[in-house]
Ligand code: ATP
Ligand code: MG
Ligand code: MG
């Protein structure tokens with residue numbers, strides 16, 4: 001019968017059982033005594049299983065001793081306790097079948113030496129075979145499963161929001177346009193501009209920057225909902241924390257205020273951290289050893305402590321008086337840069353921090369205005385090493401206040417008419433947030449660049465594969 005590597009290494013399969021493991025060769029070593037040791041990985045866990053292949057197998061000389069890193073094989077044998085250090089179990093092979101050879105092993109791009117992250121990114125279709133990408137993707141999967149489980153256990157409904165949309169939820173003008181391939185043939189208006197009324201959707205359409213506006217309409221009837229899907233932003237910044245295509249987890253809660261969703265963010269993050277530490281201990285040990293020596297302790301600590309809350313206004317004062325020279329000066333009313341966010345989380349608190357009540361002029365139109373007339377009920381969760389991982393707010397549920405804000409920001413009311421309807425018919429206070437999923441994976445793994453925690457990163461000048 002077939003078994004995966006994790007079944008063998010975890011001791012799930014009784015010693016003495018005959019099984020077949022299928023996977024890829026990580027390394028091969030031959031002993032003088034005419035035995036070969038082949039390490040096989042199949043993605044099911046961090047470690048590879050060692051197959052001990054005696055020279056008696058039929059194709060020992062013709063094939064086994066020619067196996068190189070990356071070859072695909074099926075090895076049949078008996079599960080045995082391993083005498084050596086390392087794994088507790090190994091496979092005493094009786095048969096080795098080769099599915100596929102590696103053409104010219106000397107030029108195999110994933111040769112078993114250490115490669116730079118930049119190099120791996122250029123081989124995104126093959127970096128899947130490396131330890132680091134395997135570990136990242138298992139942790140990523142664990143986190144996304146944990147988040148779904150968290151919301152499910154709390155009674156949330158998962159709704160899918162559209163990827164193609166007509167509205168700019170953030171009003172930041174960072175959208176990609178969606179059109180048909182023959183856009184160039186669409187009739188032009190008198191002024192020479194493309195007449196989008198003639199285009200496929202009958203208006204200008206875009207890839208969504210956030211599912212929030214849509215998910216609000218579900219929260220304002222089904223009460224507790226979340227969306228978890230891809231979002232797109234034409235960020236012109238080449239940073240290690242921005243992607244053009246990233247995934248966002250966006251819960252939206254009726255009858256909730258800012259502190260409710262701050263609490264939700266805290267329990268959600270802690271739930272996800274616990275899941276990763278217990279379910280992916282093997283991969284986390286690798287990150288601790290090779291990527292970031294503090295990563296496990298850090299998560300453990302965060303789980304045990306209450307998150308610190310702070311007002312934007314107090315944060316500005318701290319940043320101005322901390323004596324550190326920042327590249328960008330801090331003044332009340334300016335958006336915080338990642339260096340400021342990181343200082344607050346890393347140096348000032350040493351843990352994730354929840355910053356609240358930002359100036360309204362640096363935030364989106366939909367955030368609920370506070371009574372001071374200057375700030376909105378917004379919150380960001382800032383994490384050490386990264387900065388913002390979550391942005392959220394109470395939403396403006398008062399139609400007159402929302403309309404005044406749309407006018408003030410010169411946003412077209414007609415375009416938001418459906419959104420305004422939610423305030424016209426049985427409006428309720430509600431609040432929600434967006435967690436940048438790749439920022440979470442970056443934080444949990446200690447990886448340096450967000451492009452290394454998504455299978456195929458999209459960034460300016462980079463949309464290969
Ligand atoms: P930043 O200030 O870092 O550019 P933002 O304030 O523009 O982020 P929001 O509109 O608040 O981002 O989006 C919600 C969350 O989505 C952010 O807290 C962040 O975790 C994530 N996020 C935003 N932009 C990106 C991006 N380009 N790539 C990856 N994640 C992103
Ligand atoms: Mg941004
Ligand atoms: Mg921000």
Ligand code: MG
Nearest residue numbers: 380388390391
């Ligand atoms: Mg934000």
